[in-house]
Amino acid sequence: MHNPNDFEKSIGRVIGHIFGNDVKPANIRRLSGGASQETWLISTEAQPVILRRVPHGISKPANSTSITMQTEAALVEAAANAGVKAPKVLYTLTAADDLGYGFIMDYVDGETIxxxxxxxxxxxxxxxxxxxxxxxxxxxxxxxxxxxxxxxxxxxxxxxxxxxxxxxxxxxxxxxxxxxxxxxxxxxxxxxxxxxxxxxxxxxxxxxxxxxxxxxxxxxxxxxxxxxxxxxxxxxxxxxxxxxxxxxxxxxxxxxxxxxxxxxxxxxxxxxxxxxxxxxxxxxxxxxxxxxxxxxxxxxxxxxxxxxxxxxxxxxxxxxxxxxxxxxxx
Amino acid sequence: MHDQPSVIELLQAVKNFINDTAAPNLTGHAAFHAKIASNVIDIIMRDISARPENDRREIQQLQALLEAEGLNDLAELNRILCERIRTGEITGANDDLMAHLKAAAISQIKVDQPRYSGLKTALGSDGD
Missing domain, CATH: 3.90.1200.10 (Aminoglycoside phosphotransferase (APH), C-terminal lobe)
Incomplete structure (x- = not known):
């Protein structure tokens, strides 16, 4: 289990990569997700963003038909580029980010429920x-x-x-x-x-x-x-x-x-x-x-x-x- | 055994605690799980009251459908029915099969989720 402070520091570094080092995350909140996948809302001084990730050490459930986070990021990016109403992918996590697999995208306002x-x-x-x-x-x-x-x-x-x-x-x-x-x-x-x-x-x-x-x-x-x-x-x-x-x-x-x-x-x-x-x-x-x-x-x-x-x-x-x-x- | 309180009363007490005490103090995912827990208590209470009669009727229907009068094990009867459907021995063209499956599905959803829209559809077409 990672120290929560490490998690926040890692998020801070990634937000810095995206928006410049002077931009800091203001608030980090878990939205939903299953046992293996997490969705986080991160408000920053620039704009709110969404982190979708699978933390380290979590393996896909047996019989899972889902694609990897890297593939999902590539698909969402291709979709948005082709004019599909999909969030803009801002950043794909790397091993150096120490946040597992996942990506950061624009927060789109609205209702899902x-x-x-x-x-x-x-x-x-x-x-x-x-x-x-x-x-x-x-x-x-x-x-x-x-x-x-x-x-x-x-x-x-x-x-x-x-x-x-x-x-x-x-x-x-x-x-x-x-x-x-x-x-x-x-x-x-x-x-x-x-x-x-x-x-x-x-x-x-x-x-x-x-x-x-x-x-x-x-x-x-x-x-x-x-x-x-x-x-x-x-x-x-x-x-x-x-x-x-x-x-x-x-x-x-x-x-x-x-x-x-x-x-x-x-x-x-x-x-x-x-x-x-x-x-x-x-x-x-x-x-x-x-x-x-x-x-x-x-x-x-x-x-x-x-x-x-x-x-x-x-x-x-x-x-x-x-x-x-x-x-x-x- | 004594039943003051009965198991149903005890379940109701747990449900009251979840709804009135625990849930208002919870947020986010935990609050969501409290709502599910409260619904689960409802399922348990309906299951306790409906199961004896539902199982009795389901066993009776399966025995007739499968011509297996001596067999009283519901799981085994359903296993045999599944096998016969899989081998094509019994098909959807069999009205008794369809009537049995529909009756069993209606009994089950009445316990699991009595407000589910598909139940109204099933009862509407049935005139039940």
Whole structure:
């Protein structure tokens, strides 16, 4: 464990690198993050910045599909340079900084928490605009040329099914709805579309939203090469509608504005039903992700009540899958 | 055994402590975890009251579906069902399977998260 004073001194040196040695951090505050990844808000005399890092000595959890911090920094930088609403990367940490792996970026003002975005009057315009804006932004992300960036793996829909099935089998649990969904996903898998850069976790919680709508796309750690419909389906997963189930896209909008904007930018003709399979895959995957997080509690690697409780969110994906399978088999 | 207080009363007392005493004194991540802990107490209380009847019904449905009348082990019954789905022996075209899975999912979400939107969808299409 590092001395907190060492941490502050290291932050001070990095802030000096970025803004000049006369600029000092004023306040350093942990925002959120899981067991392995930390997000810090650092106010400075120049401007507030965000540190995203994985501290030294923390290894990636087993079965993790996330990219490294260096790759994430490179992707966010490439995205911002190409006009995607992404924070400007100011600095990538090196070993000499003694802060682990990570990077410093612009702080983008706004709200990430779903509840106010979906319910507060302040975000009424945002809710009106977000579906279309998500289509535009995903089109830009999917058009990114990332050939110069190392460490981004390719994951088709079927490859993800294989991967998550293996994880599920290893856990030795019996969830009949997951088995049935797995059969259905395998039997009805659509032909893949041409590969694009997939953000991998494009949903409320990872989107910075201001009153007029989308301000920045955050949390690129699950980015990979794959099918563009994966991102379009993931934001439709009912868990990401946060109770506003009537609005298929993120709880804020119908799917048509998103697909229209997306199709227009990318010269495609995707229809709402083209997203169905990917939405189902997303629900099934999220269910297994919840089991993985609970497994961290069961195995003793993370003893928090949060990790225990998430095991009881598996049933939300089961009810969503059975609702969907019932319609599919009707 | 005595039950003054009962386990439900004890859980309620712990929940009161979390909500009224602990949570107001916590900030940040710890406050978030206090909220989760309070929700977990609700889950425990619902689980205690619903489990005997839910398990009894689930075992009964599985025994009928799998034609395994003598078998009373719920985990084993679910393991067999998973295997039969995986081998294609039983599919989504089987109405009894779909009815069973839906009933079991509804019972479970009523314990885990009774306000989850997917429950309303499930009950709406069911007329239940």
């Amino acid at each position: 779903a509840r106010p975005i979906l319910r507060d009057p302040e975000f009424a315009d945002a809710r009106e605009n977000l579906s279309r804006q998500c289509g535009e932004e995903l089109a830009k992300i999917h058009a990114l040329d990332i050939r110069s960036i190392d460490g981004v793996s390719r994951m088709s829909g079927l490859a993800q099914i294989d991967q998550y099935e293996a994880i599920y089998r290893d856990m030795g649990v019996s969830r009949p709805i997951f088995e049935l969904a797995l059969q259905w996903l395998r039997q009805t898998a659509p032909q893949p579309l041409a590969d694009v850069l997939v953000h991998g976790d494009f949903r409320l919680g990872n989107l910075m939203v201001k009153s007029s709508g989308l301000a920045a796309v955050l949390d690129w750690e699950l980015a990979h090469i794959g099918d563009p419909r994966e991102d379009l389906g993931w934001i439709c997963v009912n868990s990401w509608r946060f109770g506003k189930t009537q609005n298929r896209v993120g709880g804020f909008g119908t799917i048509e504005p998103m697909l229209e904007a997306y199709n227009q930018h990318r010269g495609l003709n995707l229809q709402p039903q083209d997203i169905d399979w990917w939405e189902a895959l997303g629900i099934w995957k999220w269910g297994i992700m919840c089991l993985i997080m609970y497994e961290a509690f069961r195995s003793g690697s993370d003893e928090s009540v949060e990790r225990a409780a998430i095991g009881r969110r598996v049933s939300e994906t089961e009810i969503d899958l059975i609702n969907l399978l019932e319609r599919a088999h009707a």
